[in-house]
Amino acid sequence: MIVAGTLEVTTPSDRELQMTRVFNAPRSLVFDALTKPELLRRWFGGPPGWSLTTCELEPKVGGKYRYAWAQDNGTAMGLEGVFLEFTPPEKMVATEKFDESWYPGEAVTTTTLAEVNGKTTLTLTVRYESKEALDAVLATPATEGVASGYDKLDEFLATLV
Amino acid sequence: MSYEQSPGAWNPAQLDATFAALADPTRRAILARLATGEASVMELAAPFEMSQPAISKHLKVLERAGLISRGRDAQRRPCRLEAQPLAEANRYLERYRQFWEASFAQLDALLAELQAKPNEP
Numbered sequence: 001m002i003v004a005g006t007l008e009v010t011t012p013s014d015r016e017l018q019m020t021r022v023f024n025a026p027r028s029l030v031f032d033a034l035t036k037p038e039l040l041r042r043w044f045g046g047p048p049g050w051s052l053t054t055c056e057l058e059p060k061v062g063g064k065y066r067y068a069w070a071q072d073n074g075t076a077m078g079l080e081g082v083f084l085e086f087t088p089p090e091k092m093v094a095t096e097k098f099d100e101s102w103y104p105g106e107a108v109t110t111t112t113l114a115e116v117n118g119k120t121t122l123t124l125t126v127r128y129e130s131k132e133a134l135d136a137v138l139a140t141p142a143t144e145g146v147a148s149g150y151d152k153l154d155e156f157l158a159t160l161v
Numbered sequence: 162m163s164y165e166q167s168p169g170a171w172n173p174a175q176l177d178a179t180f181a182a183l184a185d186p187t188r189r190a191i192l193a194r195l196a197t198g199e200a201s202v203m204e205l206a207a208p209f210e211m212s213q214p215a216i217s218k219h220l221k222v223l224e225r226a227g228l229i230s231r232g233r234d235a236q237r238r239p240c241r242l243e244a245q246p247l248a249e250a251n252r253y254l255e256r257y258r259q260f261w262e263a264s265f266a267q268l269d270a271l272l273a274e275l276q277a278k279p280n281e282p
Contacts, residue, residue, distance in 0.1 A: 132177065
């Protein structure tokens with residue numbers, strides 16, 4: 001029986017978002033699941049009604065990655081970047097930019113995996129170029145008429161139960 | 162762009178002010194104290210080795226961020242916690258968390274499947 005870990009989300013600084021999550025698996029397996037398209041497609045598709053339409057990744061320093069999602073009604077979202085570090089099974093660092101970007105600049109994501117007794121702790125830190133960028137990620141408009149990418153993420157997140 | 166600047170509307174500057182206000186242990190302690198009820202500046206200063214003017218500076222930051230309000234009583238000017246900005250900031254972190262939680266739940270299932278031993282014939 002697998003007991004799902006608790007996802008912690010914090011803001012360790014005014015321009016960083018950090019998540020930690022424990023998985024019941026060795027880190028080599030978790031690293032594979034994070035970096036092999038054939039495995040990513042099986043869990044990174046988003047909530048019901050969404051699917052991963054693009055999932056490409058070059059597993060090396062300087063390698064590019066791209067993910068794109070589409071909702072049944074045609075709404076789409078895309079995300080891509082380049083790996084700055086790629087050290088299986090413990091660490092990867094990559095740039096991140098959404099197609100319809102509602103925050104300025106690029107973010108840098110750092111993913112580290114630490115294993116103890118067959119369980120792996122994933123720590124994902126997203127560092128934005130400025131605190132304004134992190135604010136933009138976290139803020140949501142009260143009314144319509146803002147950047148469409150913003151709306152799309154909002155719709156996307158709102159479909160989650 | 163029609164963006165209403167009503168008290169309930171969110172904008173990046175508001176979130177910036179909220180998170181900046183929270184990024185200080187003294188201010189967080191002040192908010193924790195006010196969560197149990199309103200207090201005067203003197204009462205808030207008491208637990209810290211800090212002068213009232215120093216505490217007042219912190220209170221100004223919290224007030225500008227909309228996290229506390231100050232009463233009008235000339236003698237006391239009690240401080241009161243305004244929970245809505247905190248609830249709003251938390252709500253948006255929640256949404257981010259929900260996306261990843263849903264994804265990671267699916268990853269849990271995949272990892273279990275990948276580790277399951279095949280049935281012996």
